[in-house]
Structure formats: C-alpha cells, structure tokens
Amino acid sequence: MKELFLAETSPWFSSGPLDALHILDPSLGGIFFVISTICHYLGGSSFFLGLISFVYLYYRPKLAFELSLGLLTSGIAVSLWKFYLESPRPFPYPETFDEKAFGLPSGHVYSAIVVWGLLAYRIPKLWFRILSILIILFMPFSRMYLRVHYLGDVTLGFVLGILHLIIVLLLLNKYYSNKVESFLFTNQYRTLGLLGIVLTLLPITLDSPFLTEEHHHSLSGVLMASGALGGVWLGILFYPRFSKKEFLDWSMPTINFQFGSDVFAVFWKTFFVRLSILVIVMALFYVIPGILIKKTIWKDDLFLRYIRYLVVSFALVCIVPLILQKIQKGKFLQN
Secondary structure, three states: OHHHHHHHHOHHHOOHHHHHOOOOHHHHHHHHHHHHHHHHHHOOHHHHHHHHHHHHHHHOHHHHHHHHHHHHHHHHHHHHHHHHHOOOOOOOOOHHHOOOOOOOOOHHHHHHHHHHHHHHHHOOOHHHHHHHHHHHHHHHHHHHHOOOOOHHHHHHHHHHHHHHHHHHHHHHHHHOOOOOOOHHHOHHHHHHHHHHHHHHOHHHHHOOOOOOHHHHHHHHHHHHHHHHHHHHHHHHHHHHHHOOHHHOOOOOOOOOOOOOOHHHHHHHHHHHHHHHHHHHHHHHHHHHHHHHHOOOOOOOOHHHHHHHHHHHHHHHHHHHHHHHHHHHHHOOOOO
C-alpha cells in the first residue's frame, strides 16, 4: 500500500501532469485532440505495416528491411517490458483507443523514436527530418493528453527508444554496408535469418491460461512483432531462391507530372500496378483472415496471432515481388 501511495502522489505516475495538459482546452482543446489522435494512429501497428510496405515497394527494399528490424525488435522489447513491469495505465482512460496492455513503458513513444529516428537518419532531406523530429517530440505529450499514459510511462519509453535506436544504428553501420549491393542474399545472412526465425518463437513459451487481461495483451504485442519479424526473415530466405538476379533490388521510375509524356505513363502505371498487387495480397493474407478469425473461438489465441503476422510479412517480402515478376516479364518491378 505504501508503494501504491507513493506512486499515486509522485508526478511520474499521477494525473497531475495529465490534467495540466488540458488547461488550454477551452481555446485549443479541439486542435490538441486532433493532433494527439493523429499521433496515436502514426504509432499504431497498421500504420507501420503500411509504411514498411510502401518503403519496400516504392522506395528502397533495403531501407524497408532496416525499418522492419528496428520496428519489430522495438515492438518485442517494449512489450516484454510491459509484461514484466506490470504497471497499470491511467484510469479511467478513453475506451476509444482500446489500450488494454500495461502502460510502462509507452510503446508509441518507444517505436516512434526508433522508426522516425531511423528514417530521419537514412533520408537526408531537411523537411523530412524536421517532420520526423516533430513527431518524436510531440508523441509523449499526445499520449499523456489522451490520458493513456503517465509521465513516467512516456519518459521511460523515450529513454529506452533512444537507446534502442542507437544500438540499431550501430549494428546497421557495422554489418550493413551500403557498398554491398545484395548482402542479405549471402549464405551468411541466410543462416542468421534462420536463427532469427527460431528466436522469434521463444516468446510463445510465456503464454499461459492463467494470464491476466493486461498480461495477455502485453504478450500479444510481443507475439505480433515476433511473428512479423519471423515473416520478414522467412521472406529473405525464400525470395532469392525463386527470384531472378535482376529483381533482387528495385526502385521507382523517375517521377513525372507532365501529362501525356512517356515518363508520366511509365511512372503511374508502375505505381498503380504495384499498389494493386499489394492491396490484393494484404486483403488475402491479412484483412480477410483477420475478419474470419474474429468470428471463431480462436480470436484471442496468441499462437494464431503469431502465425497471422508471420504469414502477412512473408507475403509482403516474398510473394508480392514474385507476382510482379510474372506480370509482363517484370516490367513493373524494374528500376
């Protein structure tokens, strides 16, 4: 009881800082709520899945692999922190945002730093770096404004996110040289990929019929991220075996808005063909299975959730580009 009293009276885990953010509600409350809601979805799994898919198909596959590594390892780490620290969220909080896992540390803050920090590091455009920094800085305040996290939750998430980002960048800079064009497709990295898949199975051992609802949802985050990471590595293992060498890397044709020109036609045809295949594959492997599973008794089964995210990540990394190779001899997958 003493520890609970100290926590509730401490500014780190009390409603004081949360209430202070609502002082300007009479004049600016609507704006703050809209911005905070946008930040909520910018830190969600659906947005990050879409972001990685976009970067993979339209920008640089290697950057998408980096994002997957950073995002999914951070997702595993933050969910394990939540699982073991067992720190409750502010109560009551808006049920609109459906946050049922434990609160410490904040996953949105943690993941935002890793993902947007990595993007800002890899994309050397001033406007994009400013945007990334603004998202990172506003994320902690948005989580407190929505009353889904305490000051202590977002602070720990911020610190751990920075440490995670530094570790990821150090590892990438040491082992992921941009001078090596297809390093992911060497035997060495296939072995590491297989080892990575095996390691993603380990969190399943934490599942138990005696878990509380908060433990269940915290562990669910671990297994979703683990499954997605396993699917990425599985795709890396299989894609080179079925792909032609000229399709081991790709980008987009030069963007052009001059209507009627050949360059304009090539760019937009490529854009919409890739988008169409992505939408169809995501619908078949992610959306439809999710709808069907929700109608069964296995809707909360954690192992099934792991398999679902493994399959959809594998489909993104391997099946989508393989289908594009078959359309007009890979015309829409060439640089």
